[in-house]
Amino acid sequence: MSNDQRSHALWERTAPSPPQTTKLTGDVAARVAVVGAGYTGLSTALHLAERGQEAVVLEAAEIGSGAAGRSTGMVNAGLWVMPAVLKEKLGPIYGERMLYLLRDTPHSVFDIIEKYNIPCERRRVGTIHCGSGRKGIAEIAERARQWQAIGAPVHILSADETRDKTGTTAFPTSLLDARAGTIQPLAYVRGLARAAIASGARVFTGSPVVVIEREGDDWLLRTELGSIRAKWVFLSTDIYTSGIVPELRGGQVVLPFFHFATAPLNPSILRTILPEGHGGWDTAMTAFRTDDAGRLIIGSVGALRGGGTRIHRKWARRRMRALFPQLGEIELDYEWYGRIGMTNDHLPRLHVSRQNLIALTGFNGRGIAPGTVFGREIARHICGELPLDAMFLPISPVRNAPFRSLREGYYELGAQIAHLPPAR
Structure with a gap:
């Protein structure tokens, strides 16, 4: 995407084409304006459209161009933190709500895939x-x-x-x-967009929002070529937020995460690696899975830029051989990386800064299943089905993450050091 071979790589090559969209031109009115065409934003638009609500999605670049189209594709239940931490951090009321909501989130993703016949290499095997x-x-x-x-x-x-x-x-x-499984993540988010449009939502790409302002009882969102007037605004851009609301970016620390993919493996070798199609990851932050073409994909913390590219590429080969010696010589066909937004306690944040202006941030590496379900709950709230005090998260003020720049540099450099070959 955007002529960057390290942004989406394999997923861009193997995903079905996105639905046809255009830039926003002229003035548009809708009940809800959603900013960001990722899992959560498009899930919100889809569930609003299913309820007969006018929803317009504004995406600065392309559908899935942020974190949604770059992930490993694990459809996992819950968050990175353990269930007990939800109760400890959120208290008994919100902790119980989150546990109940997140317990079966993969089912919601796979149900949408089945309902709208989304071709995304679905593997519902755990x-x-x-x-x-x-x-x-x-x-x-x-x-x-x-x-x-x-x-x-x-x-x-x-x-x-x-x-x-x-x-x-x-x-x-x-x-x-x-409960869990894997999907082709960019194919899934493009399928969400297609389903939302078919249900009545409108999606505009290449349309970054430059101004959000209150005008009477409505919100006015201006792009370079047009505007949207809406009763509600949902900001779903996470750390890919542009300058319109910079504090949403400042509330998180960026964790870079990369992936490498091999050429399709020989069938005799492929049968010995994750033979039932499971996705896997370990407690040291290494993810590994295969795709439908028989490629082995591995991911970990780090950015593919500067000297990090060579370090992480060599690490990927070593790690693949350490896990699966039967691979022999490894040819890497694809490499890409993106950014994960991390909050201090690894929990998402719900922000309501002004009337009918909502933002959700901090997915902490669990965007697919939680993000899809969070979008459904945001839609329910906007439709009046779910009062604000009955939501899955309490309202949080927007605060800058302490020592954010220093910590981000530490994570990127620390990943390079961790991925250097062991001293002999």
């Missing part, structure tokens, strides 16, 4: 969270205990069971989550 080291083993056991306590279908796998499911002997234990 994901495997692998324990790495003593600390990782303890984390897996505790995650299983907490999820099982609320009835989630998660199971601890032994070393042998983990080997059989993943094809690697690198992990002594893992957590199999039967």
